[in-house]
Amino acid sequence: MASTSSSHSFTTCVLFLFFLYLSCFFNNLDAKHSITNTHKHKHQHNHNHIHNSPLNPRLYRAFLALQAWKHVIYSDPKNITSNWVGPSVCNYTGIYCAPSLDDPKITVVAGIDLNHADIAGFLPDELAFLCDLSLLHLNSNRFCGIIPKTFSNLTHLYELDLSNNRFVGPFPSVVLSLPSLTYLDLRYNEFEGPLPPELFNKAFDAFFLNNNRFTSSIPRNLGKSKASVMVFANNKFGGCLPESIVNFANTLEELLLINTSISGCLPQQVGFLYKLRVLDVSFNNIVGPIPYSLAGLSHLEQLNLGHNMMSGIVPVGICELPNLVNFTFSYNFFCEEEGICKNLTSKKIAFDDRRNCLPEKALQRSEKECSAKLEHPVDCFELCCVEGGLGNNVSAGSMAIPPSATAPAAMPLSAAPLVAPSHP
Known part of the structure; x- marks a missing residue:
């Protein structure tokens, strides 16, 4: 009986030690797991801190x-x-x-x-x-x-x-x-x-002002800007193109004055813009002849004088420009074409000479319209312009025709050169 009791006590002791061992084992596992999580949390915290600095x-x-x-x-x-x-x-x-x-x-x-x-x-x-x-x-x-x-x-x-x-x-x-x-x-x-005169003293490479509501006139002193492109089109400036345009001679390559209500004669100084590739003064109230100085624009590719009230001769020097590919002088009062100007197709130059006073050419103005214009020749040396306003001409000893029923219609807003570009 005593032997049985001793055996039972021994078994109980062994089981107690075994459960004590298991308890220590799992406690160690929990501790290790807790430490691992703590380190992991600290690592994540540091990682987030780095990326959210x-x-x-x-x-x-x-x-x-x-x-x-x-x-x-x-x-x-x-x-x-x-x-x-x-x-x-x-x-x-x-x-x-x-x-x-x-x-x-x-x-x-x-x-x-x-x-x-x-x-x-x-x-x-x-x-x-x-x-x-x-x-x-x-x-x-x-x-x-x-x-x-x-x-x-x-x-x-x-x-x-x-x-x-x-x-x-x-x-x-x-x-x-x-x-x-x-x-x-x-x-x-x-x-x-109005445009501030200071604009033309800035060192711009290019500026585009077209299709706004600018008025007054283009400032007389265009300053000494270095712009290669100037677009004034579809505004209501009036007045004349100032002679100070010559200040852009060393840089200007494109000048667009479409539908700006400018008047008077084109100044000879335009012909000194020797780098010019595009000149468009269409849909205005410009009078007088084509300046002979334009024959010196050897880089000129596009010339548009259409829809004005210009008159006189289309000089051969313009038509012989080496790089000219498009010449529009329709809806004016030109009465003669010199030399090769009569056959620009032979030079593969696209042209439009409609609605002028050119003898033996199709689609010209009536004799009555042409006679009325020729009776009042324009002397550009005596012609003065109103500074600002709507561009009416005031003559000093000349008989310039003011804008009338023969004035051009508004320039279409869809003109290709005026579409605003997208930047890459």
Whole structure:
């Protein structure tokens, strides 16, 4: 009986030790698991800290600017700004970051391209926070209102394209304070009033002002800009093309003055623009002969004098220009063509000579119309122009015909050279 009791006590002791061992074993496993989780959590925390590090001050200001802009966008049918959420502005659609010009180690917002986004809204003052911006392209949207004065803070901006929008007000003079600006595109908006003479003292490579509501006249002193392209078309400037156009002789390659209500004679100085490839002064009130100086424009490819009230001879020097491919002088009162001008087809030059007073040519004006014009020749040396206004001619001893029923119709808005381009 005692033996049985001893055996039972021994078994109980063994089982107790066995369960104590298992308990220690599982406690160790729990401890190891807890330590592993703690290390894992710390690692994840450090990893997240690395990827969510605070923005540099310039990107933070850009974040504030873009959020303020998004707040005043009323329509975004293409959802371009749908991902303008959170501080990672370099991931926003249409926003482009690059190293700062003054410190390559700092990332900044350097460009904005929202061309053809069809966004409606306006430009808030907070865009001035984008002080590192070099490019701002907003072609073909529905932005409206005026250009903020705070744009003067964008001192690195060198390309500004606001074309094909609904901006209003006078010429945005704030752009004249931007020291780096070389490309200005304001076409197809509702800007109005006179152009500031200071515009033509800026070092622009190109500027496009067409299809607005600018009035007054082209400033007499065109300054010393270095522009290669100037487009004034489809405005109501009036007055004459000033002789100071010669200041662009070393750079100007394209001059478009279509439907701008300019009057008077073309100045001889136009012929000194020796780099000119395109000259279009159609749909205006220009009188007098073609300046002989135009025969010196050896690079000229496109010449359009159509829909004016010019008269006299079409000089052979124009028709013999080596690079001329298109010459339009229809709807004027030219009465004679010299030399090869009578047969431009033989030189493979596209031309339009309709509605003039050219003998033996088809589709010309009536004898009555031509006689009335020839009875009142224009003396360009004595002709004076009204400064501003609608471009009526005032003669000093001459008999210039003012705009009348023979004045040209409005230039079609769909003219190919005036379509605002898209930036890549």
